[in-house]
Amino acid sequence: MNLGEIKAVVFDIDGTLYRSQEYERHLYLMIVKTISWFTGLDIQQAAERLRQEKYKHRTVSRSVEAMGIDRRMFFDKLAEHVEPGKYIAKNPEAIAVLNTLRRRGYKIALHTNSGRKLAEKVLEAIGIGDNCYDVLITSDEAEPKPSQEGYLLCAAKLNVKPSEALYVGDRPEVELKPAKEMGMKTALINSQSSAAFIDHNLRTLEDLLNILADRRMHT
Template sequence: MTPSPVAVVFDLDDTLAVTARRRQQLLDEATAHVGSTDIDRGAYLQAHGSVDATDTRAPIFERLLDEDATVTPTALAAAYRDAIEEALEPIPNAVDLVEALRREYRVGLLTDGPRVAQRGKLVELGWEELFDAVVITGELQAGKPDPRAFAAVCDALEVGPEEAVFVGDRPEVDIAGAAAAGFRTIQVLTPENPNRHPRADAAVDRENLVERLPDLLHSA
């Protein structure tokens, strides 16, 4: 018999927090701010997946910038980080949701990205102390969907994966990755990822997450 969950682990970006402007627009703002040529979001994502950007996004931009560029990868990474932080906002009542869940569960955050970028988001949101444990994959040897990332947040919460539910929006990275690591999963459906993954135990539209998640957890 599957035990009742004792822990809930959230993804951050596009699950509990969103940007008020699309990421391509923020990337355009950053390149314009430092005087760089435009960078396509698709090319950025491809570079992001092929370099080891553990501390900042500078290694990503180092791959994308021309060799004769006058802009440094470090300056562009800082400008993009500032643009994202300025546009970042929590989904409505996100703090109330997490605080209520902490009265019943251990609540963790597992977020992909470089250390400086993701820690900066938590500071911008005022969420440094909101969770029982925060794991940033830039501080690990592996990111989602690698099982080691999910194991790290279990260790931080002192629970087994069979005792935890993962809540995230990305089908392959969050849902398939967490399911493969032994978690039960609740997929957050968004305009970018509107279709439920076969390995999701439940799914909920992001606009209904705060209202419906407690009941979904009780039935998990």
């Protein structure tokens, strides 16, 4: 597949730029406690309600909205209690890949369903500063995935067409399918899929450097 027209790379954050089972457990517990705080349900009831809603809506963002909780208020409250730095180690590979892509002339966006405050805490834990990317889009600015609103906002902020962007994520249906439907190229990381909407399967983030040429050689 010709990737010569690609000018920008959009990365999901959670599960893509880092992986931590310890943090996932901590985050899940804090999500349940935050749902309990908003709804008045006890912890077991909140966990069961989350399970039911995620079965229908697939994402935490959509699930809490289905419970009648404002997602921005939810993520602001969640960010007060979540401590990514205790569980997520710095990721030199992610930092190096982002910096290399920028040196090669690519624009970089980060796109997450989390709120901005929580996303910034996670990025700080990974070691990714705002000098590593051009745009950060969270559920504070756009409807959460799989809505295409955030994808379109990434493209607009980067001043590229969707067809000029490659989306990198770890959830095929929630993240990559909507990206493909709007014309982006797609790359799945940390799992394998032969689905028609997956253009590339990546074993590591560094694999991106093998499929994306140095744009400076073509300008």
